[in-house]
Amino acid sequence: MSEALARLAYQAALWLLTPFYLLRLWRRGAKEALYRHAVGERLGFYKSAAEPGRLWIHAVSLGETRAASALVDALRARDPALKFLLTHSTATGREAGQALLREGDAQAWLPYDTPGAVRRFLRHWRPRQGVLMETEVWPTLQREAEKAGLPMVLANARLSEKSLRQGRRLAALMRPAARRMTLALAQTEADAERIRAMGMARVEVAGNLKYDIAMDPALIARGQAWAALLDRPVLMLAVSREGEEKALLHDWVKLPAPRPLLAIVPRHPQRFDEIAALIQAAGLTLARRSQWGDEPPPEALTVDVWLGDSMREMPLYYGLASVALLGGSFAPLGGQNLIEAAACGCPVLAGPHTFNFAEATELAIAAGAARRCADLSDAVAQGLALCGDTVSRQTMAARAQAFSRAHQGAAARMAVALLSIIP
Known part of the structure; x- marks a missing residue:
């Protein structure tokens, strides 16, 4: 299957599933109220004003957000003037991310991976760099970021053999997304080899951020x-x-x-x-x-x-x-x-x-x-x-x-x- 056909099928599936996705979020919000917060952001609609030029880090859930905390601390130590945009997909991730925010930082939901939602997200926030934590490679997001000239990095990157097999089955969709990454910072050499096999050109082994998380x-x-x-x-x-x-x-x-x-x-x-x-x-x-x-x-x-x-x-x-x-x-x-x-x-x-x-x-x-x-x-x-x-x-x-x-x-x-x- 060609990339264009795979992308069309993927986008059509997401459009069809969007109402069910939003319903699922609303239902989860019955137990975790944060899922009902700012639902429009899931579609790329943001109410708050956005200052351009933040360093954007996407940490999908709690574990990724905790890992991101060590990276945020290290970045602030080297450039105290940096301002961050943190995005998440789960309530636990967003709640944990609130503790990382300082004056001038912002936080939002990452939108659903449809072209319109992603374009609205990128136009609104206009980040200077995007950092996706661990395994988060999204086909539409990667394509739109490339079109916008936004460098994208996969940090603390890992890829299991099981995930590599799944990626190969969806190669027409996932290989182009992987190729569009500017850099992957892998946890281990084994992860790096599997990530290269998915098509990422520049992959470096940097270790695992979770060893650097400060325990209270x-x-x-x-x-x-x-x-x-x-x-x-x-x-x-x-x-x-x-x-x-x-x-x-x-x-x-x-x-x-x-x-x-x-x-x-x-x-x-x-x-x-x-x-x-x-x-x-x-x-x-x-x-x-x-x-x-x-x-x-x-x-x-x-x-x-x-x-x-x-x-x-x-x-x-x-x-x-x-x-x-x-x-x-x-x-x-x-x-x-x-x-x-x-x-x-x-x-x-x-x-x-x-x-x-x-x-x-x-x-x-x-x-x-x-x-x-x-x-x-x-x-x-x-x-x-x-x-x-x-x-x-x-x-x-x-x-x-x-x-x-x-x-x-x-x-x-x-x-x-x-x-x-x-x-």
Whole structure:
């Protein structure tokens, strides 16, 4: 299929799906109100005045926004006069992005990838450079940016083998989009090779920004203080995904007492109530983080399960946990990022599915900061053993922090690269 025909089919599909996309956003807004905020921006209509010349960074969701925070800090350190435009696609990303804004910065939703919406976005904001975080390559956006003379960079770029196969199946659409990127700053050499295979001409290996994210020491200390209030260790399922919580609870209720405190921190906030219901349906007593402030009440110290139903408190949870089971890695979902856990000194047990963060996981395992488990039942067994082995747990914690420190520096390298090509 030719590029023109593929692009026409893609655009027609988006136009047809636009009403359903907007309806889905409105429905999600019933639980997360921010999805109903400034809906017109999704179509490229912006009410606020726009000063041209900002450096535009698109961070689709929470993880990408946290990674972008390290890059923003590094860029500001080298050019304090820079003004930023931050765009997002999810409510969690936009909420986290608000903390990065300073006077003169702006924030908006990235529009749907239709020609009209993208052109309105670019005309309104007139950025001097566009930076897309990690995997965000959009065919229409790339084409319109090229026509507008806007240099586009893929930062903290990663591409799994699975995504490469998908990209090749859509080669008529995705290869031209990739070729239009000015620069890709890849996390690893393996990512760089796959990105080059998609057609990007200039690809450099810069490392992973997530090693440079500053962990809040006050949150870590609070989590450690909560752990000291308990008379038992804490086994945590961190950043869990669909299906993992139910499988864990199925195994957990079979364990004899006394058990560690089980903590579950779901990846998506819209699932908090669903997971609370699962815990109670399993016959386990529950305390929800959202129900107290700086310190858990006495009754929370004796329950079976804590539900981490709060946002931007992962350092607290890693400070609390004796051992963390890596969410997303016990189902074929690719795993979540374990770098934050390592920076907080929390030992990690990963399942078999970590293709989204393959190199970081393997490096952490090689460094003694994490271990690979065959499945969730194996992870529970290994987690219980570590909970009872203080020496091994402390050794893993120290190795985790050393591993995190050893891989820092990507933010500085990316800032230098971006400023070298900024108009």
